Amino acid sequence: MDLNNFLIVSAILFSIGLYGALTKKHLVVIFMCIELMFNAVNLALVGFSKYQNLTLVNLNGHIFVIFIIAVAAAEIALGLAIVMSIYKNKDTIFITEIDSLKK
């Protein structure tokens, strides 16, 4: 159970989230995949924070993760508000059908 293992799990989770965010059509599923990528990055940051090569204990990685969680909460609240208002106005949730800027 070294740093390598945590980083590999984090990379796999990030890749799955990236694949989902790039290929899915449903807006809420895209938000879910972005949350998955946030979580993978948080895992890598906490891993680095534990295994860093310092004599004193340093928790800057933990602080970074707290700020990422706060920004992710703000992002998901605003994003889902936008999703709801798009659904109210356009009656669709698929990103391939939301193309009014192209017309």
Added chain:
Amino acid sequence: MNSEFVTESSMVLEIVFWAISVISIISALGVVLLKSVFRAALSLIICFITIAAFFILLNAEFLAAVQILIYIGAISVLLIFAILFTRDIDIQNVSHKFNLITAIVVGVFCLISIYIFNDINIKDITKDEASYLYGSTVNEIGRLLVNNFVLPFEVVSILLLAALIGAFVLIRED
């Protein structure tokens, strides 16, 4: 603490780590592969729980609690609300037509990342008795938040307030 006990407990930790890893990756795949959007959200919640378990393995108890409170308690509920408010009969977790190319590119990215991360050689220095944190991490995090990181802390509070007001303005009935 004798050495036999230490090896036995680290082996238990290894087994726990691999079990959590497998559950985490399977549930993350479930988010992408499950046909029903609602089931994908439930699978995402399992993935959040395993991330909290990883945080506990990494001696980050406070972050594990925050993960459970915010991600599982708040963000998952918001996601499920959004799914239930926007549900039609035929809405499913579908991909568009470029998914094979994207899968190949992301797979290559994943393999390169694994190859690079496999070479990193950092030993677990926290096994030294001297570098153990005394008590929990909460004291140190609180001290850092009001000393070194007080400006980002205030900026994040303004950001959360702005997000709250913005979401309310976007969603209200005119």
